[in-house]
Amino acid sequence: MNEKGLEREEIISVLNKSKSEDLKYNRVLSSMCTYPHEIAIHAHMQFMESNMGDFGLFRGTYDLEVSVLRSLGELLHHPEVSGYMTTGGTESNIQAIRSMRNIFQRKDKCHKPNLVVPDSAHFSFDKVSDILDIELRKATLDKDLKVSIDSVRSLIDDNTIGMVAIAGSTEFGQVDQIDILSDIALENNIFLHVDAAFGGYVLPFLEEQHDFDFKLPGVTSIAIDPHKMGLSTIPAGVLLFRDPGQLESLRADTPYLTVSTQYTLTGTRSGAAVAATYAVMNFLGKEGYRKIVADCMEATYYLLDRLAEIGIYPLIEPVMNVVALDIPKADLIRSTLAKDFNWQVSITQNPHGLRLVIMPHVTIEMIDSFVQDLRTVLETI
Ligand SMILES: Cc1ncc(COP(=O)(O)O)c(C=O)c1O
CATH class of the missing domain: 3.90.1150.10 (Aspartate Aminotransferase, domain 1)
Incomplete structure (x- = not known):
């Protein structure tokens, strides 16, 4: 300097x-x-100083975040959803799996937990495995480049905490057979996280409809990124949970802030990206x-x-x-x-x-x- x-x-x-x-x-x-989108840029500039890491200071921005979560919950067939706005798909994926791991550990299991993911999963899951010390079990793909259901079944055991399904794979834009994976999750009493970081703002708006979201009873969490096809500003991701208990498993006490608890991975968070996401979603409809x-x-x-x-x-x-x-x-x-x-x-x-x-x-x-x-x-x- x-x-x-x-x-x-x-x-x-x-x-x-x-x-x-x-x-x-x-x-x-x-x-x-x-x-x-132009209106996202406008909102982003207006809320540049807003820090969602201490949202008691920024109640107005916090209300916008709640509204974004509600709109996405409604879009993805679970209006009472809980969650928060992340920095993007990577953070959403890390936090979704961290919540599975936390709940699994509380059940006093002593072996190393494992997670079954498609071979087409984004590299953020390799980071998940490293950070959380979870074994990643990669299931092969079928001829359509969807995860092979037989391969997934063969990888599940007593220490499997959950599975990941992809709704819009990074390389191929393919959607796994999430209806079948949802049944497998329920049969085995394990979590099912859907990585819809890219496809979340595409699939609901296509003529051909795909079942990929909370409509399927086994789906426990979803990652969806406004900063991709949502046309918001960077950094805007969203992590959604069906069960508020899963969010609760991420709680940290925050004694010196205006709010006493936090569920996020980062501390300081961009209120600008929250406002941008609210603006563009409401503008476009x-x-x-x-x-x-x-x-x-x-x-x-x-x-x-x-x-x-x-x-x-x-x-x-x-x-x-x-x-x-x-x-x-x-x-x-x-x-x-x-x-x-x-x-x-x-x-x-x-x-x-x-x-x-x-x-x-x-x-x-x-x-x-x-x-x-x-x-x-x-x-x-
Ligand atoms: C399916 C999927 N998941 C997660 C991510 C990671 O998102 P981010 O780069 O916003 O962390 C991507 C990025 O392209 C993706 O395609």
């Missing part, structure tokens, strides 16, 4: 330079985030999200048609706006697209393919230009 502060103009010029070096979303086909999702799906199908013209097909029929392409040399194609054309795409691991996420910032013009560049890359490698 400098002894003396710099001039404002100097700082702003550095900021402008750094900003200009950031990629613009108009070359990004790999991210699950996008430009936040279900109708607005339905239109956004329909536009993304239309762009997704347009992309598939254009790719079919050059002989490229998806690994699975896309369920949502995530496309995994069956294409050899995906690594080389990815790096060439970045180097020669400044396109950001990503890859899938197993099976190996090229991954594209068709977020609201992806236009038809972008798709046309991308497919043309991809064709050039394929001709040259």
Whole structure:
């Protein structure tokens, strides 16, 4: 740090330079985030100083959080839901599993607990395993890249605290057979956490309906991220529990704050992201999200048609706006697209393919230009 502060103009010029070096979303086909909605940005700026870590000082923002939770509870078929706004899917997943672990430990089990997750689960569950010292048991996927039910059943034993199901997998956008997993959870008396960090703001607004939420009686918690398809600002995640007891298992006493207990992983929390989420959800309503999702799906199908013209097909029929392409040399194609054309795409691991996420910032013009560049890359490698 400098002894003396710099001039404002100097700082702003550095900021402008750094900003200009950031990629613009108009070359990004790999991210699950996008430009936040204008009204979310407005609300975020208005609540910049609001700290939900000590929400007794920010009662108004706290009421907005309660309202967001209620709206999501209603959307996901459990209006009396409990939970809180997290920093995103990773924190929601950590806290969901931590609550399972806490409840399991209270039952005096002495063996190391294990958690059954699909092989397609987000890498945040590897962090969960490390932080909570839980054995992660990865179930294989079936031909549709959903978790294999037989594999899940074979991994459950007396020390299984719960299972994870994915509603919109990071790599493939696939949705597991959560109705069957819900039955298995009830049969075995274990928790079932649904990671809908991406799909939570997509599935309820698709024409084809999928059962993935609290409508299924075995589902005990859900992660859903407003800062992905919810069009809120970063950092905005939500963790929801069916049973308030599960939230209670995360309680910490907070003697020096205006409120005496906290259930969150972080202390200080962004009230700005809470206000942004409230604003965008109320501005768009279900109708607005339905239109956004329909536009993304239309762009997704347009992309598939254009790719079919050059002989490229998806690994699975896309369920949502995530496309995994069956294409050899995906690594080389990815790096060439970045180097020669400044396109950001990503890859899938197993099976190996090229991954594209068709977020609201992806236009038809972008798709046309991308497919043309991809064709050039394929001709040259
Ligand atoms: C299914 C899923 N879960 C969890 C996460 C982690 O979310 P975050 O990066 O907000 O922590 C992601 C991120 O892409 C995801 O796709």
